[in-house]
Amino acid sequence: MNRKDFLKKSIYLGAGLSFIGCLSDKTQTGPTESSWNDGEVAHILPTVNHNRMLVSTSFKRVVNRPSLKVGSKVIAGQMRDTKGYFWAFDCTELAPTTAYLLQLFEGQTALCDAWELKTFPAPNANVAQLKLMVYTCAGGHPESIKFYPLPEDKKEPAASYAERRVNLLNRGLSFQPDALIIIGDHLYWDLSGNGKGRKGFMDNPKALEIVPAFDPNQAVLGTKNEDILKKAVNPQIIDLYGTACRSTPVFFFNDDHDYFENDEANDALITFPPKPFQLELGRTVQRMYTPEFLPDENRPLDLPGSSAPDRVAGASEAFGTLRFGNLAELLMYDCRRFLNLDGGNAQFIPEAAENWLHSRTASKDVKHTFHVPSTPFGWSAGKWGEWYPDFLGKDGQLHDDLNKPYWQKGWKSQHDRILQNMYQAKHKKPYMLSGDLHAFASGRIHRNGTTDFSDNPINCYLTGPLGNNVFPSTFRKVKASNPQSIGMEEDFENIEENGFSIIDIDSRNVSVKMFKFLWSRDDLKDIENLVPFTTV
Numbered sequence: 001m002n003r004k005d006f007l008k009k010s011i012y013l014g015a016g017l018s019f020i021g022c023l024s025d026k027t028q029t030g031p032t033e034s035s036w037n038d039g040e041v042a043h044i045l046p047t048v049n050h051n052r053m054l055v056s057t058s059f060k061r062v063v064n065r066p067s068l069k070v071g072s073k074v075i076a077g078q079m080r081d082t083k084g085y086f087w088a089f090d091c092t093e094l095a096p097t098t099a100y101l102l103q104l105f106e107g108q109t110a111l112c113d114a115w116e117l118k119t120f121p122a123p124n125a126n127v128a129q130l131k132l133m134v135y136t137c138a139g140g141h142p143e144s145i146k147f148y149p150l151p152e153d154k155k156e157p158a159a160s161y162a163e164r165r166v167n168l169l170n171r172g173l174s175f176q177p178d179a180l181i182i183i184g185d186h187l188y189w190d191l192s193g194n195g196k197g198r199k200g201f202m203d204n205p206k207a208l209e210i211v212p213a214f215d216p217n218q219a220v221l222g223t224k225n226e227d228i229l230k231k232a233v234n235p236q237i238i239d240l241y242g243t244a245c246r247s248t249p250v251f252f253f254n255d256d257h258d259y260f261e262n263d264e265a266n267d268a269l270i271t272f273p274p275k276p277f278q279l280e281l282g283r284t285v286q287r288m289y290t291p292e293f294l295p296d297e298n299r300p301l302d303l304p305g306s307s308a309p310d311r312v313a314g315a316s317e318a319f320g321t322l323r324f325g326n327l328a329e330l331l332m333y334d335c336r337r338f339l340n341l342d343g344g345n346a347q348f349i350p351e352a353a354e355n356w357l358h359s360r361t362a363s364k365d366v367k368h369t370f371h372v373p374s375t376p377f378g379w380s381a382g383k384w385g386e387w388y389p390d391f392l393g394k395d396g397q398l399h400d401d402l403n404k405p406y407w408q409k410g411w412k413s414q415h416d417r418i419l420q421n422m423y424q425a426k427h428k429k430p431y432m433l434s435g436d437l438h439a440f441a442s443g444r445i446h447r448n449g450t451t452d453f454s455d456n457p458i459n460c461y462l463t464g465p466l467g468n469n470v471f472p473s474t475f476r477k478v479k480a481s482n483p484q485s486i487g488m489e490e491d492f493e494n495i496e497e498n499g500f501s502i503i504d505i506d507s508r509n510v511s512v513k514m515f516k517f518l519w520s521r522d523d524l525k526d527i528e529n530l531v532p533f534t535t536v
Contacts, residue, residue: 040112042085042238044243046248047292048119049120049323050323051095054090056290063087065107066087066104070091080287081288088312090312101115103115120322122325127327131505132178133180133500134183135183135466136462136466139185139186147206154474161469164498164527168498171515173244175502178324179322188236188468189260191260192264237285253374255375273340282337286317287311293321294315294320298321298359299319327507330369332372339385344410348411376436378434378483379437380398380480380481381478388483390483398483423453429456431458433461435465437494439494439495440514440534441461443482445488464499480494497517498518500515501515515532516533
């Protein structure tokens with residue numbers, strides 16, 4: 001995509017239109033398939049397991065009862081908004097490791113060109129390799145840079161911000177990963193401020209010029225809130241992904257900003273657990289834009305946030321599995337939706353979900369197990385909603401001997417149980433991929449409190465933020481660091497830049513390649529040739 005096409009694609013930002021947006025003649029496509037015709041399609045985001053596909057789509061106009069042809073099967077669409085722009089397609093009873101030809105239709109009329117999508121290997125299949133693209137914090141409305149309280153030298157121009165995200169995505173896709181994992185913060189449009197004077201987007205006049213205020217007293221779908229939601233979210237998801245991932249399975253799950261709030265706690269404001277309207281917004285975005293997690297035979301169907309009547313059968317909204325034969329299993333968990341404030345018994349994830357993690361971590365039917373939490377292990381920025389008690393002192397350093405207001409001791413207890421379970425599964429190395437902190441980092445936890453993990457340390461990685469360029473040190477004046485309660489060996493000091501990680505897995509090894517980019521230093525055109533700054 002060249003700059004001229006990109007700017008043409010983005011003209012709707014100032015048009016005040018309430019419908020789908022994404023008004024380009026040519027929606028973004030994959031890095032090597034620029035001739036693919038997207039027709040009436042605005043975005044395609046699919047996920048798969050070994051015998052099923054779930055495809056989330058939107059269209060540039062209202063479509064009437066669209067269908068998806070998958071090989072010889074014809075799948076009726078399930079409308080995900082109330083107007084007919086957003087549809088999902090659930091295709092079951094497929095064969096493992098099989099490439100299917102897909103095409104969208106309205107009646108007998110094709111809505112776009114056909115494309116291929118492949119199912120994963122069966123859980124017991126012998127698999128040699130898996131390649132993943134992993135990142136966090138891809139969100140950010142390009143126009144929000146006009147009013148976000150950043151120093152002028154930190155304000156990336158809106159066109160550059162939007163183009164950078166697309167180019168970084170394309171560079172990652174050029175490595176032909178088997179799947180993408182996107183660790184939370186897919187969007188940023190926080191309803192509240194910080195309770196200390198900083199305004200939320202509902203109270204900021206400049207923000208309201210771009211996206212009108214929601215009405216929390218009305219439902220999201222079927223009211224004016226539906227159009228407002230599309231204005232806030234389309235530029236952050238549709239304009240980034242378009243149809244680029246149509247042949248690459250994606251795994252999205254939420255962090256705090258995906259519920260339209262930052263994790264804040266003080267005497268004036270506590271943002272989590274999510275209030276009903278926050279939760280409805282977060283669930284609606286997922287319902288409309290991104291596929292939920294498909295069921296897995298080793299994940300209970302009754303976990304919280306699973307098998308809801310407004311989702312496809314067996315789908316989970318908060319806890320997911322990427323199982324790739326007998327080679328690898330990645331366990332993804334949303335640490336915000338079910339957070340509670342129950343003191344010493346407090347949890348980030350419910351007991352049932354923790355039990356699922358413990359069971360799968362101890363399993364011996366897969367060679368590699370990865371934990372992928374939305375809230376990171378191994379690093380702290382001294383924020384409230386973290387596993388750790390570390391708190392930013394007046395000296396500008398993190399301490400764990402200070403009182404961290406509203407922080408819950410039970411969170412650290414759950415952290416300790418999860419790490420202990422990973423350490424004890426000594427038949428395989430423990431791996432942890434995290435996001436949230438807008439940074440790259442790599443290290444090994446060799447001690448937790450007084451418990452020595454040195455004979456099976458926890459390998460932890462921060463995978464890099466694709467989108468948001470507001471780094472922890474910008475406002476807090478301190479970078480993320482290792483919490484006081486753990487012992488950790490780092491491969492390098494964590495780096496606050498944008499980018500992504502490519503992870504190659506085989507039966508014996510895991511290789512993590514990290515790609516970084518900084519708009520104030522680097523040229524956008526150089527992204528297409530970006531190389532890793534480190535390989536662990």
